[in-house]
Amino acid sequence: MANCNAVQKEIDKVLSKFAVMKEESAKEIDDVINSFAELKKKIENGGDLQEGEKLFLACNSITRNVLSRISNNHKDLHNQVSKVGKAIDRNFTSDFEAIITDPSFECRNDLLNKSIAEHLIREGRIDITDILARESGMLFTDENHELFLKLHCILEELKNHHLELAIEWAESCKNSFQNTNSHLEFTLHKLQFIKLVKKKQLTECLSYATKHLSKFAVEHTSEFQTLIGCLMYVNKGLENSPYSHLLDAQLWRDAEILLLKEACYLNGLSVESPLSVVINAGCRALPPLLDIKNIMHQRKCNDVWSNKDELPVEIELPNENRYHSIFACPILKQQTSEANPPLRLICGHVISRDALLKLATVNKVKCPYCPVEQQTSEAREICF
Amino acid sequence: MADLKTLEHATLKVPYEILNKKFRVTQKVIDREATNVKSYLSELDQLLKTTPSSDNLNSIIEKLVTFKKKVEESITDETEAAQVCKDRLSHLQEYAELNSLSAEKWRKQRLDRMLVEYFLRAGYYDSAIELGKSSDIEHLTNMELFITSRKVEESLSAKNTALCVAWCQDNKSKLKRMKSNLEFKIRQQEYIELVKEKKILEAVKHARNFLSSTDPDKLTDIKQCMALLAYSPDTELEPYRSLFSEDRWKDLTKQFRAENFKLYQLNMNSVFSVTMQCGLSALKTRHCYVDNEKNDSCPVCKSPMSALAEKLPFAHCSHSRLICRLSGEPLNEHNPPMVLPNGHVYGYNALSVMAAEHGGKVECIKTKERYKLEDAEKVYVM
Numbered sequence: 001m002a003n004c005n006a007v008q009k010e011i012d013k014v015l016s017k018f019a020v021m022k023e024e025s026a027k028e029i030d031d032v033i034n035s036f037a038e039l040k041k042k043i044e045n046g047g048d049l050q051e052g053e054k055l056f057l058a059c060n061s062i063t064r065n066v067l068s069r070i071s072n073n074h075k076d077l078h079n080q081v082s083k084v085g086k087a088i089d090r091n092f093t094s095d096f097e098a099i100i101t102d103p104s105f106e107c108r109n110d111l112l113n114k115s116i117a118e119h120l121i122r123e124g125r126i127d128i129t130d131i132l133a134r135e136s137g138m139l140f141t142d143e144n145h146e147l148f149l150k151l152h153c154i155l156e157e158l159k160n161h162h163l164e165l166a167i168e169w170a171e172s173c174k175n176s177f178q179n180t181n182s183h184l185e186f187t188l189h190k191l192q193f194i195k196l197v198k199k200k201q202l203t204e205c206l207s208y209a210t211k212h213l214s215k216f217a218v219e220h221t222s223e224f225q226t227l228i229g230c231l232m233y234v235n236k237g238l239e240n241s242p243y244s245h246l247l248d249a250q251l252w253r254d255a256e257i258l259l260l261k262e263a264c265y266l267n268g269l270s271v272e273s274p275l276s277v278v279i280n281a282g283c284r285a286l287p288p289l290l291d292i293k294n295i296m297h298q299r300k301c302n303d304v305w306s307n308k309d310e311l312p313v314e315i316e317l318p319n320e321n322r323y324h325s326i327f328a329c330p331i332l333k334q335q336t337s338e339a340n341p342p343l344r345l346i347c348g349h350v351i352s353r354d355a356l357l358k359l360a361t362v363n364k365v366k367c368p369y370c371p372v373e374q375q376t377s378e379a380r381e382i383c384f
Numbered sequence: 385m386a387d388l389k390t391l392e393h394a395t396l397k398v399p400y401e402i403l404n405k406k407f408r409v410t411q412k413v414i415d416r417e418a419t420n421v422k423s424y425l426s427e428l429d430q431l432l433k434t435t436p437s438s439d440n441l442n443s444i445i446e447k448l449v450t451f452k453k454k455v456e457e458s459i460t461d462e463t464e465a466a467q468v469c470k471d472r473l474s475h476l477q478e479y480a481e482l483n484s485l486s487a488e489k490w491r492k493q494r495l496d497r498m499l500v501e502y503f504l505r506a507g508y509y510d511s512a513i514e515l516g517k518s519s520d521i522e523h524l525t526n527m528e529l530f531i532t533s534r535k536v537e538e539s540l541s542a543k544n545t546a547l548c549v550a551w552c553q554d555n556k557s558k559l560k561r562m563k564s565n566l567e568f569k570i571r572q573q574e575y576i577e578l579v580k581e582k583k584i585l586e587a588v589k590h591a592r593n594f595l596s597s598t599d600p601d602k603l604t605d606i607k608q609c610m611a612l613l614a615y616s617p618d619t620e621l622e623p624y625r626s627l628f629s630e631d632r633w634k635d636l637t638k639q640f641r642a643e644n645f646k647l648y649q650l651n652m653n654s655v656f657s658v659t660m661q662c663g664l665s666a667l668k669t670r671h672c673y674v675d676n677e678k679n680d681s682c683p684v685c686k687s688p689m690s691a692l693a694e695k696l697p698f699a700h701c702s703h704s705r706l707i708c709r710l711s712g713e714p715l716n717e718h719n720p721p722m723v724l725p726n727g728h729v730y731g732y733n734a735l736s737v738m739a740a741e742h743g744g745k746v747e748c749i750k751t752k753e754r755y756k757l758e759d760a761e762k763v764y765v766m
Contacts, residue, residue, distance in 0.1 A: 287387055
């Protein structure tokens with residue numbers, strides 16, 4: 001944030017100087033205009049001609065001064081203006097090209113456009129996808145096009161607390177859901193029920209519960225009990241009852257997320273847009289990568305990185321962006337591979353095969369983490 | 385907040401350059417108008433040995449009023465330009481103060497901003513305009529800059545030099561500092577076109593006007609140009625063949641583009657593609673390219689991202705980070721990793737849930753082998 005504030009300081013100065021400049025120059029010109037106007041009045045009233053001439057010369061030289069001063073004052077502002085540019089250069093990185101490792105990346109427009117189109121379709125921005133298709137001359141045939149179009153209608157309705165479309169969709173996918181222990185149908189019926197409770201229509205609540213909720217009584221016993229329990233407060237209103245949590249708007253947002261998740265899961269898709277995930281990861285990765293690249297450049301050890309098939313630093317990503325188990329050998333500090341798989345020693349500790357061979361003396365190895373000693377052949381290959 | 389520092393230079397620098405340009409224009413306007421008034425005053429001084437008439441004074445006042453108006457207008461212009469800088473800065477500053485929900489929205493807008501820039505660079509202008517409009521980020525992108533350059537590029541590919549020459553004039557001082565030869569190249573091309581049309585006299589006149597540079601570096605170019613008069617456009621002789629070549633127009637467009645970027649300190653690659661490369665690398669694991677180890681949620685496991693990431697480096701990982709294949713939850717002291725007799729590792733939590741549902745039996749989802757829960761052994765990962 002300090003970098004933004006440094007720039008802001010300079011911009012604020014420029015703005016205030018512009019304002020002062022505008023006001024002062026207007027005033028100075030007005031003064032000159034006034035003195036000419038006075039002179040004019042005097043002459044028109046037949047004043048002393050010699051004095052008039054003197055006055056004119058005086059006005060004349062004042063005017064020249066004012067004009068020069070305005071021009072010079074403005075010129076002096078340039079210093080402040082250029083300070084803004086310098087502050088931007090000092091506080092923001094202008095060149096990040098140093099970290100590019102695949103120069104052909106930008107040329108792969110087809111793949112980039114396809115990733116973007118998939119993202120836009122996911123967001124329901126079909127109109128922009130169509131324009132992109134026209135301008136790039138590509139055809140984005142996405143089998144999920146229809147799915148996301150439909151999902152967006154449903155989610156839009158859900159945002160406005162209309163459940164009909166969502167329930168209809170959940171019921172149509174019932175068969176697929178049965179294997180996945182989905183809570184979606186129950187969640188949607190629950191919200192519909194709460195809506196009726198809010199309208200204080202007891203009989204309708206009861207008939208809705210009998211018709212749609214009773215079948216979930218076994219699976220979701222406690223929630224079902226809560227829902228039926230809240231009927232006691234239908235007339236009083238739930239706001240001041242022990243059931244006020246049922247009115248939480250978060251329930252609706254959770255339902256939206258649940259619906260999206262289930263829909264993606266059913267179709268073998270990721271819940272989050274792959275493009276957003278990648279870009280957010282990139283925003284985290286770029287600063288440390290740039291830092292390390294600069295350090296490497298300064299110490300003239302550039303090749304340390306370029307020879308390797310891996311990034312030079314570990315990038316911290318949130319847990320939800322970790323999709324694969326990675327085992328790094330605690331001895332060699334590197335990832336295991338098919339050629340160098342993880343081995344479990346009889347004590348339960350895991351190290352890589354290369355590490356085991358390095359630690360072994362003849363056929364025996366002592367665990368580096370505990371006193372247990374064993375035959376090297378007793379270590380067992382495992383798979384994370 | 386380090387991502388602001390690395391990603392947002394162009395967001396601020398481009399409006400700054402525009403401000404700087406506006407400032408210079410204002411200075412010129414003020415100087416020109418002041419000289420105007422001054423020269424009128426001197427005229428009166430010399431002509432009139434007596435007192436000026438009220439007509440004279442009227443016209444002085446009129447000139448001063450115009451001067452005042454012009455000064456005010458141009459300062460308003462530059463204030464607006466500075467305000468654009470400030471508005472963008474405020475948008476960046478917002479990022480630090482947001483809660484997680486609105487920060488997500490901010491990041492979404494950032495992605496859209498990146499996409500707009502990518503579209504503009506790729507020449508997908510309508511997509512850029514539409515996306516900018518629908519996300520309400522037009523004021524945060526450098527759309528105007530690209531739209532101007534689009535016009536110049538289009539005119540160049542239609543073999544029209546007027547707009548590009550005007551652009552060169554407009555940015556004369558900066559181009560000079562960059563030691564750009566774009567204007568010379570454009571003039572050279574105009575000359576070549578005249579030669580092609582066999583308008584020899586006009587060509588020579590044009591060369592006298594625009595090519596008679598004193599710069600020693602340009603002498604070879606000038607000599608070649610003049611020798612061109614001796615050849616016809618279908619010559620096979622180099623360098624005259626390439627001077628006559630139509631490809632020169634494409635090169636000019638490319639050069640214009642590069643210099644326009646350089647003028648505003650824009651990188652040759654879009655922020656979008658650079659960020660994407662970093663992101664793909666940060667997520668890329670060796671598992672992403674092994675068929676039965678893919679994960680539906682992982683962006684890199686699937687086309688088209690997997691193809692994009694192919695040549696990029698893998699993520700670096702010096703500490704194990706393990707995830708249960710059954711639940712997707714991390715394996716740690718709260719969910720210790722357990723190895724089944726066949727060597728596959730799962731989390732204790734998921735295994736015990738499975739055992740409870742299936743009478744104490746667990747099934748390896750990879751090999752479909754079934755074991756008793758007691759057969760699973762603890763694994764210690766340091």
